Amino acid sequence: MRITKHPEERKQEILETALGLFEEKGIQKTSMNDIAETMGVAKGLIYYYFRSKEELVKAVVESFSEGVEKEIKMLLSTEGLSFHKRLGQVVKVFFLSIQEHPALMNITPKNPGLFELVKTSLSELALRHAKVLLQKGVEEGYLNLQYPDYMLKILIHGIADLYVEGVTDPEIHCTLIEEALGLKTGTILKEFGY
Template sequence: MPRIAKDPQERRNEILDAAMELFNTKGYANTAVSDIVKKVGVAQGTFYYYFKSKEEIAAAAHDRSLAFRLAFVKAVSEDKALNAVDKLRKVLLEGFPAPQKDHVIFEYLHDESNSILHQKYLVAKIAAFHPFLTDIVQQGISEGVFQVDHPGDVTEFLLVGISFLFDRGIFGWSEEELTKKYQALETIVDRLLGGTNLISVGVLSNMNHQG
């Protein structure tokens, strides 16, 4: 029976999915390329056709995670049925934090040996989210719930603050320390946007794993 060739993007995603499953069950360090190709059922050469190394798999997983989250945030920002406050809550709660299944990749990035790569991805995430959050804040200004003179600067400041301050790979905060910072952030966000009780600690406390 002739072998059915898969679409290259489909095959790439298949390899990436298998790698992520193994990373989550065995750990990144304990997963070898041979484990990945065995799970997919392809030759080792097929892996190297799509990825140069296991490290490149991690980079691809990060990029895919960010792309999915950005697609969600774009949909939220363009949803005409939502007001600005609801959009901001959805973005901060559901779009900005990495989903649980992707946390293993961010643990890899948090390793000290990957500090430059970690910073690179933090900056890329901030730049990617910035225009969507700015659009939401501008909507809030139009709706009269945000009082901001420079929405682009404010959203950039907010994204940088959240990304770096709450990144466990950088500061290693305890749960108690994080809780106090979330409580402080509630007031800070409200003051930045010129509103009152716009964001709740319940929302912000769910952002406990940045990526």
């Protein structure tokens, strides 16, 4: 007996299955057929929702970004968190999300379209939310930045480039963020339990 699912539920199932296979086999080695077989559906169903593998990968990246954004919005709206605690928690959400889904970060510059999509998607997300946070930090006197927007761009793009180069240790990234923002060493890092 055929099980009919709501289109959004089915689409989400495809995205989750694809992400799982990307983590297991890598994006390049995962085929649309692999996804269909894992789900126990016809390959045509996958193509009904996504015209190509590239479109599916883009949707996975967007879904990933939306999940990270939801967590960050929740943190930013949580009452009672100090500026330093909030900043540390936001940085932690980014790093843990990336560590939990390394396949998305293993899209190397060899596939420039997908690579740029991932880098741009995560960078824009970070810029949007960190901008609000840094502005609050400046307004409340925690940060002394003459050009917070430019500093933020340098930090976000610099961290993204370091990731691409294989520098993935949160301790290094947190220390660089602390130094760039003029924060006491360990301010952000303590949110990671170091």
